[in-house]
Amino acid sequence: MSHPSHVSLKDFSLTSDRAVAQAFWMLTLALLTAVGAQIEIPHVPVPFTLQTFFVLLAGGVLGKRNGFISMSLYLFLGVVGFPVFSSGGFGLAKLLGPTGGYLLSFPVAAFLIGYGISLRRSVPWTALWMFMGLFVIFCFGTLQLALVTGLSQSDALSSGFLIFSWWDLTKLVAATAIVSEFRRRSQKVG
Numbered sequence: 242m243s244h245p246s247h248v249s250l251k252d253f254s255l256t257s258d259r260a261v262a263q264a265f266w267m268l269t270l271a272l273l274t275a276v277g278a279q280i281e282i283p284h285v286p287v288p289f290t291l292q293t294f295f296v297l298l299a300g301g302v303l304g305k306r307n308g309f310i311s312m313s314l315y316l317f318l319g320v321v322g323f324p325v326f327s328s329g330g331f332g333l334a335k336l337l338g339p340t341g342g343y344l345l346s347f348p349v350a351a352f353l354i355g356y357g358i359s360l361r362r363s364v365p366w367t368a369l370w371m372f373m374g375l376f377v378i379f380c381f382g383t384l385q386l387a388l389v390t391g392l393s394q395s396d397a398l399s400s401g402f403l404i405f406s407w408w409d410l411t412k413l414v415a416a417t418a419i420v421s422e423f424r425r426r427s428q429k430v431g
Contacts (some may be wrong), residue, residue, distance in 0.1 A: 300354025342385025
């Protein structure tokens with residue numbers, strides 16, 4: 242009679258090849274993104290939240306495929322009725338509304354970050370690809386904001402992109418440091 246193999250904490254590390262561990266971390270980052278959406282500073286038309294911080298981490302630590310899946314899962318949870326978007330929002334209408342472009346870009350940004358970091362794993366390279374991910378989020382978001390609200394491109398750029406520069410630069414620096422430290426520690430273990 243065979244005995245089940247011993248399962249250790251290493252089997253659930255972010256770098257585990259086990260499907261269960263990968264699914265756990267994809268779900269965890271999706272749920273952290275939902276929590277980040279609830280940590281907000283109200284601002285019209287787009288609130289300040291921590292969502293993009295977790296998008297950066299998803300791409301940076303999960304990689305392109307799993308980061309994309311994690312952020313797609315986040316959107317799916319919101320569409321089916323879980324209150325995972327800012328201010329407890331949910332539903333397809335949220336994705337079609339003024340802030341939907343930001344949300345819809347999350348899987349694309351996570352994929353791009355994961356792809357870019359896989360090419361070269363230095364700290365400056367990580368920061369560059371996270372910057373590119375944020376740029377994609379704000380391009381999609383600003384475009385949809387202008388289309389849905391009727392704001393001019395310059396007003397949408399000002400109220401939906403430029404105003405977040407300092408906030409997202411802070412998140413980018415923190416996420417770069419976390420991903421770099423995670424990578425350093427996982428190389429020591431592996």
